[in-house]
Amino acid sequence: MNSPKPAETTPEVGTARPAETTPEVGTARPAETIAAAAEQGPSTAPASHRVFPPNRPASTLALPPAASLAGIAGIAGIAPARRRTNRGDIRSAVLTLLAEQPLNGYQLIQRITERSNGGWKPSPGGVYPALQLLEEEGIVRTEETLGRKTYQLSEQGEVYVNDNWDALAAVWADTTPAPDERLVEIGTLCEHVLTAVRHALDAADDARIAQVRQLLLDTRRSLYQMLAAAADETG
Known part of the structure; x- marks a missing residue:
């Protein structure tokens, strides 16, 4: 008489596998x-996990x-840094620089570029109209040497800059170094x-x-x- 065969065991479908450990992202490696x-060659992970x-x-x-x-x-x-400016920014920059020493228009453009580490490069079309307006207001006066105008603060301008120094100097706090x-x-x-x-x-x-x-x-x-x-x- 044949004895019954024991039932075959099959792995349970859907059994959870132990979680695989992966290295922490950003960890320094030797x-x-x-x-x-x-x-590292092509991934051996299941097709459903491949990128x-x-x-x-x-x-x-x-x-x-x-x-x-x-x-x-x-x-x-x-990413390249770009600085948005307006007429008030140029005015403040010009006055703070002229408070240090007299400068011509070209030198002012250079100093603004240098002071902002290249992050702010004003154009002559922005600087010279601001200088003309300051001269008309009596805050800046000019002297012509060898055919080139040099700008400096007038007495009225010195008083104005001293009274408003904190607000004028704040223009340099918003400058960004030039990108590499x-x-x-x-x-x-x-x-x-x-x-x-x-x-x-x-x-x-x-x-x-x-x-x-x-x-x-x-x-x-x-x-x-x-x-x-x-x-x-x-x-």
Whole structure:
């Protein structure tokens, strides 16, 4: 007589797996870890967890609109700084500088640029009308030397500046240092790269997607290798 077979056990569907630990974002890593990240190959995670599925059908990929890509220039503070000015700002700047010494129009433009670390570069079309108005008000007087006007405070102007110094000097508190032009260029290049990626992936087939992905992986690897080399030098 045949004895009944024991029921086969099957793993329960939907059993929760233990959570996988992932390194904390932003944690400093030694050089060897950076180098390892640079050499990291394609992900072995399940297809549903991959950022780039291996066999994506040809289609127009949904990337952020072009306008939103401009934010990349803000990375590492590389967005160009621009200062909005009005006639009152130029007036205040001129008076505070003339309180230090007499200057001609060209020198005033230079001093404003220098005092703001390049963040504020007024045009002659803004400075000279302000000087003319101050002269008409009797706050500034001129002396002509070698065919060039030199501006200085009148007695009335000295009283005015002394009485209003705090308000006039506040104009310098709102100045922004000029951005590093090299970083500005890198920010622009980042925008151009993202735009190129958008065009390359427009209605792309599997081969094109693979090419774009590999280019980005190679670029990332090169940057990490550079960081690893710098960490070795400083370590």
